[in-house]
Amino acid sequence: MHVVVPYAADTPKTRLEPALDAGERRRLARTMLEDVIRAIRATDREPTVLATGAIQSPLGASVTVDDRPLTEAVNAVLGDRLPEGPVAIVMADLALATPDALGRLFDASGDVVVAPGRGVGTNAIVVRHPSFRVDYHGGSFVDHEAAARECGAAFNTVDSRRLGTDIDEPADLVEAFVHGPGRTPDLLRTFGFELDREKGRVSIRRSGEGVDVADRSSSF
Amino acid sequence: MHVVVPYAADTPKTRLEPALDAGERRRLARTMLEDVIRAIRATDREPTVLATGAIQSPLGASVTVDDRPLTEAVNAVLGDRLPEGPVAIVMADLALATPDALGRLFDASGDVVVAPGRGVGTNAIVVRHPSFRVDYHGGSFVDHEAAARECGAAFNTVDSRRLGTDIDEPADLVEAFVHGPGRTPDLLRTFGFELDREKGRVSIRRSGEGVDVADRSSSF
Numbered sequence: 001m002h003v004v005v006p007y008a009a010d011t012p013k014t015r016l017e018p019a020l021d022a023g024e025r026r027r028l029a030r031t032m033l034e035d036v037i038r039a040i041r042a043t044d045r046e047p048t049v050l051a052t053g054a055i056q057s058p059l060g061a062s063v064t065v066d067d068r069p070l071t072e073a074v075n076a077v078l079g080d081r082l083p084e085g086p087v088a089i090v091m092a093d094l095a096l097a098t099p100d101a102l103g104r105l106f107d108a109s110g111d112v113v114v115a116p117g118r119g120v121g122t123n124a125i126v127v128r129h130p131s132f133r134v135d136y137h138g139g140s141f142v143d144h145e146a147a148a149r150e151c152g153a154a155f156n157t158v159d160s161r162r163l164g165t166d167i168d169e170p171a172d173l174v175e176a177f178v179h180g181p182g183r184t185p186d187l188l189r190t191f192g193f194e195l196d197r198e199k200g201r202v203s204i205r206r207s208g209e210g211v212d213v214a215d216r217s218s219s220f
Numbered sequence: 221m222h223v224v225v226p227y228a229a230d231t232p233k234t235r236l237e238p239a240l241d242a243g244e245r246r247r248l249a250r251t252m253l254e255d256v257i258r259a260i261r262a263t264d265r266e267p268t269v270l271a272t273g274a275i276q277s278p279l280g281a282s283v284t285v286d287d288r289p290l291t292e293a294v295n296a297v298l299g300d301r302l303p304e305g306p307v308a309i310v311m312a313d314l315a316l317a318t319p320d321a322l323g324r325l326f327d328a329s330g331d332v333v334v335a336p337g338r339g340v341g342t343n344a345i346v347v348r349h350p351s352f353r354v355d356y357h358g359g360s361f362v363d364h365e366a367a368a369r370e371c372g373a374a375f376n377t378v379d380s381r382r383l384g385t386d387i388d389e390p391a392d393l394v395e396a397f398v399h400g401p402g403r404t405p406d407l408l409r410t411f412g413f414e415l416d417r418e419k420g421r422v423s424i425r426r427s428g429e430g431v432d433v434a435d436r437s438s439s440f
Binding site for chain 1: 318320321336338339340357358359361362379380381382383384391394395398399415417418422423
């Protein structure tokens with residue numbers, strides 16, 4: 001299986017701007033990418049990074065540069081690689097991904113297998129049907145299900161919170177902080193974040209800062 | 221295994237107030253409860269509803285009334301039932317729960333097994349250790365892990381987005397609408413919701429209304 005990890009090389013993770021400065025966002029994006037690469041390698045597969053611009057190779061992984069939008073760049077890979085065998089696309093910000101969760105995705109049956117993300121997104125996908133193409137607009141889960149049906153591909157999903165959690169907004173940082181299996185939690189600690197537990201909610205915040213980076217409260 | 225579904229009988233789902241009126245919130249809570257009961261029954265287990273007040277029996281299930289706060293009411297059940305065998309606590313708003321996801325939880329090894337929710341919550345838990353007790357304050361996942369360690373119980377988690385998604389806030393409704401396996405999606409359609417797809421995001425909104433109930437955008 002050819003495993004691709006798309007990566008925004010230039011200005012990654014802009015939606016984390018309320019919580020992190022540009023340098024921190026770059027370091028976080030890079031650390032999450034490396035965590036994802038390690039998790040993929042632990043399933044005995046070697047990922048290729050599909051970057052929007054030149055980057056230093058993360059952990060010695062192959063890097064392909066394609067500055068087109070995500071959908072076009074991924075579909076170019078599908079066109080090239082599907083004739084040879086299955087292709088998996090795993091987003092670079094899945095800081096909770098473990099080898100077990102990725103193994104369940106890679107091993108699931110189906111011509112198109114999606115690990116859904118919040119907001120009806122597609123956080124990871126395995127494609128085994130030669131004519132299936134991705135479309136990463138809003139609500140891509142629904143699009144991908146419809147596209148699979150249209151080309152006669154058997155559609156399946158994998159039920160994983162680890163693959164379903166992308167680190168996109170400040171409120172997501174606590175997920176990486178608590179549940180991340182790689183080095184992302186340590187990086188967040190280096191940035192000065194700590195668990196902040198007030199009545200009825202949990203988030204992370206910088207030591208000494210009063211500013212709460214999470215606006216999502218927990219009900220339990 | 222004794223399976224308990226806690227249920228707020230009186231004013232359920234108040235955080236959905238921006239999207240639904242009080243009557244709709246009650247109907248939604250009831251429909252989600254019934255979906256959860258059906259999913260549990262499909263694993264060949266018979267749940268008991270632990271309600272904060274008298275309710276009409278949902279789908280003929282046993283109802284125990286306990287008007288104490290969630291943590292106390294659940295711990296009373298654990299005290300009564302753990303001597304006889306394992307106890308599972310499954311929240312009533314897990315509208316995405318399937319028999320498969322619940323089966324993975326019920327069958328997972330460990331003295332304490334948690335299905336984590338967003339915001340470091342505990343959406344479902346299986347307890348097999350006689351002295352473990354729950355604490356449903358904010359950040360309960362972290363508390364439950366620590367409490368398991370303290371009483372020498374083997375702690376485990378189950379990686380399920382279906383169990384990890386509780387329907388709590390307006391932005392969660394789209395998850396139930398798209399991924400719900402039971403009757404909740406139909407109820408939301410009855411309320412007039414439909415998929416709303418604008419550039420880069422997906423949510424649901426009422427037909428004819430301009431008001432968008434989701435403030436969470438999707439990155440893909």
